[in-house]
Amino acid sequence: MAMRAERFDEEAPEIFIPARPVPPKEAPGIGAAVFRPQLLANLIASYPEFWYSARSCPFRVGIARGGRGMLVNDPDAIRRILVSDAEHFPKDDNQLAILKPLLGNGLLTAEGATWRRNRKLAAPIFQHSSVRDFAPLFVRAAERSARRALEQQGFFPLDREMTKLTLEIIGETVLSANLEDDIDGISHTVTSVLDKFPAMFLASAFLPGQLRNRVIDTVVRPGRRALDVFARRIIDEARKSGEETTLLQRLMVSQSKAGHEMTLDQVRDEVATFLLAGHETTATTMSWVWYLLTVHPEWQERLYEEVWAVTEGRRLTIDDVPALVETRAVIEEALRLYPPVANLMRRAIKTTELTPDITIERGQTVLISPWLLHRHRFFWREPDRFDPTRFLGEEAATRPRHLYIPFGGGPRICIGASFALLEAVLILATFMQRARVKVINADQVMPQARIVLRPNVALQAVVTPRRPGG
Ligand code: HEM
Known part of the structure; x- marks a missing residue:
């Protein structure tokens, strides 16, 4: 298959390099952002070549609020920002200004005491030992999804099927809701909000605080209203069921037991947050997995063999997961090459020397980009290549954590x-047991960063059944 991306590796043209934009030689200046706003339609495409080998680099972030930013692209410095000195690096106002109008004070956007209380309440449901209990539900949902995909005549939008599947799962596990009838509405709302990202980014970079908030609010309002309707319906369903099994029910009940009964608006914010954060990122991860397994079909065969050796065709269970090492490695490699959250933004509230070479001044915006870090020229061998074996054995064990x-x-x-x-892992293994997947427009795919790093086109795919043993 002729791939647009192949051109990028001029020294070894026989090696296939999955799609990535060709980086510009220089960082586009402020003028470029104003006069060529299309650059903002895909932030990762504006990152200059030398950022892929830099450990840090100052840059301009618009003109509002000082406009001083620092890219930090070094695992030790990143550990300081995210872990040991986290209290000096809260989330960036500009990023919150984009997300808050949609998600309010949900877990992703809340800060201070509200965040701490809600994180503590939600944590038990998401710890590893509790998540294991969801495995049978994941498997059954994945089996239904594979069945739907196999029933399609000819090609069909596989990314839409992944959205349906992950929405079904988040509905059943976290929100106590059957979202089957809302898939199109939610999907449309998410896409329309993500498409407005360039306008929101421009406003956040160039307008003073109040005006920025007003503009972003206007841009996001239709999406927020649509989300409100879904959230209120979900809350009504959860209240009616009267159980205490899902996150939403537990949040409502434990809040009221602790004497802090959540207002309807607070519950709505958590529902909107888990609805969006809990499905879009995983659906996008699966889309990238299908793209990568199309351009590397040899890995599809390897995964089929692994799953078959573990299960011999029977239904997957949680006990199979530790043995599905290559299946997991493919997902980890997809998350390396195409991290759905491609940019994390923080703001320094204190001047901090992170390493002898990297000091962040108070007031600076900090950009940590998993997209850049995961393709760093000095830290990874063949950084742009798809090679899941880097997540196996010694190589994985000796990698710096951050x-x-x-x-x-x-x-x-x-x-x-x-x-x-x-x-x-369970979705991929379930599909591999039963089917071969081929994205037929893989040669048109490019990553596009709009809050979430998605393929720029809908993935059209053909899914064909496997016969046992082949
Ligand atoms: C492959 C899938 C996923 C990826 C790549 C991903 C990535 C991320 C990242 C990078 C952050 C941190 C953002 C920051 O520090 O600024 C985050 C936060 C969060 N994610 Fe995910 N996520 C995924 C799946 C999920 C799922 C399935 C859920 C819920 C069921 C979820 C819920 C959240 C929430 C609530 C937060 C905010 C946590 C806090 O600030 O306390 N995410 N996610």
């Missing part, structure tokens, strides 16, 4: 990381 951060790190690390990894 060189690979698809889920962030420190106190604000993704609460759903174990959930998402288990979900993705």
